[in-house]
Amino acid sequence: MDKKMNVQVQPQSKMTPDEYFEFDNKSDIRHEFFDGELFAxxxxxxxxxxxxxxLTVNLVNGITNSTCRVFSNDMRVKIENGYVYPDLAVACSDLEFESNDLDTLTNPIVIVEILSNSTEAFDRGDKFSYYRMIPTLKEYILVSQNKCRVEQFIRKEKKMWSMLYYEDMAQIMKIESVNCELLLSDIYKWVEFNK
Incomplete structure (x- = not known):
């Protein structure tokens, strides 16, 4: 989704996580939650x-590890200071959830965000720093929707990440943590870029 609006839903006071869950679960739209603030x-x-x-179809078909599951943009993910809805999340082996309602994933291995003009700075900055705090996360992938460009961040050590950059439709991105290869032309199938 084109993620956060720059307008807070409830700016006057901070919400508790319980208040957030109650509000988000009753709402027709999803909200992300950071440090007590709600974002539509x-x-x-x-x-x-x-x-x-x-991405969803190709990841599901390409993952050779049968214990991995792909979750699209309605799966909430727990971060240290809140909750987010990444565009895609992949978790493997024993899926872990914050509670028995199974709607908040806590152990993603791969997270994918599709960049938009309104969220790109956040996805690259603060949101990536939140994601880096998830101990299970091994790869963070940013996909441009305006041009053929994919950036893949791979955790090498706890605080060390490497980056691979793809901008040719013929390139193949290897997602090592889930043993999957994606051809960029498959990711961008049917997409028309503005000239």
Missing amino acids: MTGATKNHNLINTS
């Missing part, structure tokens, strides 16, 4: 939806 999620563009669908 906005709708997605055509390119965003096409990329999300292609």
Whole structure:
């Protein structure tokens, strides 16, 4: 989704996590939650939806480890100081959830965000720093919806990440942590970039 709106839903006072869950579970739209503040999620563009669908299908078909599961943008993920809805999350082996309702994943191995003009700075900055605090996370992937460009961040050690950069439709991105290869032309299938 084209993630956070720049307008807080409830700016006057901080919410507790319980208040957030009650509000988010009753709402028709999803909200991300950071340090007691609530942020509404906005709708997605055509390119965003096409990329999300292609990524989901190709990840599901490409993962050779049968214990891995792909979750699309309605799976909430726990971060140290809140809750987010990444565009895609992959978890393997024993899936871990924050509670018995199984709607908040706590052990993603791969997270994918599809960049938009309104969220790119956040996805690259603060949100990536939140994701880096998830001990199970091994790869963070940013996908542009405006041009053929994918950036893959791979955890090498606790505080050391490497980055691979792809911008050719013929390139193959290897997602080592889930033993999957994705061709960029498959990720961008049906996507039309503005000239």
